[in-house]
Amino acid sequence: MTIAGSIVLIMLGAVLTWAVEFTVAGVDIQVIGVILMLGGLAGLLFGLYRMNAVRRATPVVPVDEATTRRVYEERRYDDPI
Structure with a gap:
C-alpha cells in the first residue's frame, strides 16, 4: 500500500x-470507519518504514578520480540547413 492510499483510507x-449518520441493519458504519482509519494508519507506518529502510540500504560509493572513466563525445554539424 502506498502512502497516498493510506492517507485516503484514513480520510475515508x-x-x-x-x-455519516446513515444506518444499515446489522452494520455499524462508525465501526467500519474506525477499522479503515486503523488500517490506513498501519499502512502509512509500514510505508514510511519501508521507505526509510530502502534509503538506509542504498550504499554510498565514493567517486575515485583514478577509476572513473570519462567519455567525451564530439559532434559536427556540417549538414546544410
Missing part, C-alpha cells in the same frame, strides 16, 4: 466515523 474512515 474519518468521514464514515464522524460525518
